[in-house]
Every structure is written in C-alpha cells, then in structure tokens.
Amino acid sequence: MTEKQYDLRQVLAELQNDPANYHETNLEADPNAEISGIYRYIGAGGTVERPTQEGPALMFNTITGFPDARVLIGLMASRRRVGKIFHQNWRNLGHFLNQAVEQPVAPVTVPEDQAPAHTVIHRATDPDFDIRRLVPAPTNTEYDAGPYITAGLVYGSSMDKSKSDVTIHRMVIEGKDEIGIYILHGSRHIGVFTDEYEAANTPMPITINIGLDPAVLIGATFEPPTTPLGFNELGVAGAIRQQAVQLVDGVTVDEKALARAEYTIEGYIMPNERIQEDLNTHTGHAMPEFPGYNGDANPAVQVIKVTAVTHREHPIMQTVIGPSEEHVSLAGIPTEASILDLVNRAIPGKVTNVYNPPAGGGKFMSIMQIHKSELADEGLQRQAAILAFSAFKELKTVILVDEDVDIFDMNDVMWTLNTRFQANRDIMVLEGMRNHPLDPSELPEYDPTHIRVRGMSSKLVLDGTVPFDMRDKFERAQFKHVANWQDYLK
Incomplete structure (x- = not known):
C-alpha cells in the first residue's frame, strides 16, 4: 500500500465533511478586495475590523478572471482547526512543535514525474506570459498596493548551496514578470542570503511556493534562536507529519521547489535593485498587517524577476488576511513553542x-x-x-x-x-x-x-x-x- 503524501489537498480531504471547519462556494468572487471582504464576516477573526468571527475555512471555486483557479482563505484561522489538522490537542501545540524542532525530518528531492506542482509550466519566454493572469493573488483591501502573495513560501540558499531556508514574506505583483518583496533584514535567513548575493552583485535564484500543507507553513515561521542559520525549517514539517517534505529541481532556476505545492513561481531576487511598493496605486498603503493596521507602502522593496510559473491542474491559490486569526496561528504558535523551549532550558x-x-x-x-x-x-x-x-x-x-x-x-x-x-x-x-x-x-x-x-x-x-x-x-x-x-x- 502506497503511503499517502501530505499536501494541501490531503488536508482538505480530511476536513471536507466538517462544515464547522470547511466550506465551499460556487458564487463568483472578485480577487480585488471582495474575497477578503466576504471572509471578514465569515471567519477571519483576529484583529480584523468588526464585525468578524471564528468560522470555517472558505474555498472560492469561481474567481473573476481566473476560470481554472480556486482561492482558499482561512485554513489556519482557528487554533482548534490547526489542532485537528495536526491530529493534536490544540491546547498543547506549542509543546508538540517543540518536539518537531528537536527531531526534524529532512526534506527529500523527487524526480520531475513525481512533482504535481510541475503539471503545467508557463515560462517567461512565452509570448503571452503574464503572472497577473496566471496567479489569482487577492488584493485584500481597496487601498492595497496591489495583488499580494501572503502565504507564499520563499525557498532560497546561500551562494555555495551549503545552507537553505524557507521564509514567508509579503510580496506584491508589480508587473507581468515582476514581484516586489519586503525582506526584514536581520531576522530572516533569506535576508542573510540576499545580502551575500547583493555584495557579489549576482541575482539570487529562488522559488515561491503557494498552496501548502499547514505543517509546512507553520513550521517555516520558526526563527532564531530556536532555528539558527542553516536550519532548514522544512524539517519541522517533516517531523509533524513523520514524512519528509518533497522537493523538486526548478525548471528555470538552480533552486528547489516544493513538489506538492499548488503553484510555484520561479525567479531571481535582483541585486542592488529596488522598486516602490505601491508603484501601480500610489495609495501609500501596502496591505493589512498583523497589528490590525494597513502597513505603509515601502519606497524601496527588493525585486524578483520571474522566470516561470508552474501549477497543478485546477490549482488552489492559498491566501491569508494579515490581522486575522490565521496570522496568529502562523506566527504565534511557533513563538509559543520557542518561548517554552527557551525558558525550560533556563x-x-x-x-x-x-x-x-x-x-x-x-x-x-x-x-x-x-x-x-x-x-x-x-x-x-x-x-x-x-x-x-x-x-x-x-x-x-x-x-x-x-x-x-x-x-x-x-x-x-x-x-x-x-x-x-x-x-x-x-x-x-x-x-x-x-x-x-x-x-x-x-x-x-x-x-x-x-x-x-x-x-x-x-x-x-x-x-x-x-x-x-x-x-x-x-x-x-x-x-x-x-x-x-x-x-x-x-
């Protein structure tokens, strides 16, 4: 009997008969502010503008302008749901994640024919290539700098490939093959790698992976001192599932991608190149951030030059509202685990x-x-x-x-x-x-x-x-x- 591989679709299959935790709608929704506007009432929670509540994750099956794609929001917008997804008591998630950090299971690389993320491939050299028509990234409010990738996991490595890491960043689609990425230097390992490439004036190959098992996303949000430079947080997800996360070689860059992602975006972080975050809107706002306020648009975010987009059949765009309960699960639970580990040592x-x-x-x-x-x-x-x-x-x-x-x-x-x-x-x-x-x-x-x-x-x-x-x-x-x-x- 073949072992089932955990990915986003496996998680949704386990939730699909639980209406308190998962719901689908065939009503058409516009990714431009409407998806977040709807979900705010249904299940966003957190510090989102009232009225809001804790509710089910919501799959939008009919997306304006994207006939083949779906958008999922709120999968982790409930601590109880995260516990259910991990098959653990939701009150003990910090302790559970500590155990995963202590006994990581390293990722493995699989051949191309075992990577559903590469089922459909669009290269930037194609004459009609335009990520704005390929990736249904939502605009969370009417004042956002543009469509944001809010649950995209960036995979990158040091120049000598001795260290690799995954981190979540806010990324705004700026043009047909250009993405602005906000990297908070000093606290993220990807920032260390980009500094190295920038000093050498060399483009840094990366992949952006969207539509993932929550074990991967939550595991990836661990930070130093719990996971020091060189610790690849995909090992945390491997420990949670007792199953190695599967990687695959990129099709246009010398970097790994997550083989079971719904979407992967390949490209390069360009050295010594910056772009205005709200270049296309000039609103002064980026997007709603975790404190509950609109983040200020950064005048100089780093630039990703996109070389390819790959995806599964009928792909699922996974997205997060910044100040929602979902961000609390992503950022808060690993921090709880890290604090428990630190104080218990002392x-x-x-x-x-x-x-x-x-x-x-x-x-x-x-x-x-x-x-x-x-x-x-x-x-x-x-x-x-x-x-x-x-x-x-x-x-x-x-x-x-x-x-x-x-x-x-x-x-x-x-x-x-x-x-x-x-x-x-x-x-x-x-x-x-x-x-x-x-x-x-x-x-x-x-x-x-x-x-x-x-x-x-x-x-x-x-x-x-x-x-x-x-x-x-x-x-x-x-x-x-x-x-x-x-x-x-x-």
Missing part, C-alpha cells in the same frame, strides 16, 4: 504553557502559565518574562498567570488581573527596547524620550501570579465534579 518546569493571543497578532503578546512549587520560586516568573523578551524582540507584553487560570480564555486572564494584581507592585516596564516597526505607536513623536528611532518600544510585564506564601487567600470557588454532565444536554 528555569525548567516553571512555565507550563504559553499562549500568544489574537490581541497581539501572534507576535506582540504572550500569556505565560507559571508553576510555583516553593517560596524560593517567587520571582522566577518575572525572569521567565525577561527571557522571552531577550530572545524575541517583537514581543511587547507578557502576562503572567497561575496554573488554575485558562490562558486561552481572555475572561479568565482578565479576572486574574482584577483579583490577583496590584498595579503599584505587579507592573514591570522596560524602556528603550527594540520591537517591530509595524507597531504604529513606535514613533519618536509618540515618546521622544525613549523612542529614538522607529521600531523602539517600552515592554510591559503584568504579573498576575499569587505570592506563594499567600495561596490560601486566593483559592477559587470549588464546584462539585460531575462526570456525566454532558448527558443533560442530550
């Missing part, structure tokens, strides 16, 4: 779980559940918070709670801050630190004293843990345990 057994909630977009906020076993543990909870800040500069707020608090229930977390917290003793503020430039409050004019340049921030710790020697004064009301309570709902 102070083992004192942080039992971590949750990066939608309120922080998956990056800005962590809720850490603390275990105190003796009086000497007092204060370790604050050291855990400082450890998290030291490793993850994008983290802005940490809330510390006890083991009897459900970190996934913000009502329970806020209850803690109202009944186990005194502002004059339980707040720590760390000033003048680095954070993420997409936070609109991180402007020198907002706080000239502590924000010298954009991207600096004050960090906050809210310690809602009970002092160990006062535990008896903070016992929750205890209710009778009833084993068959669900019988009363039948």
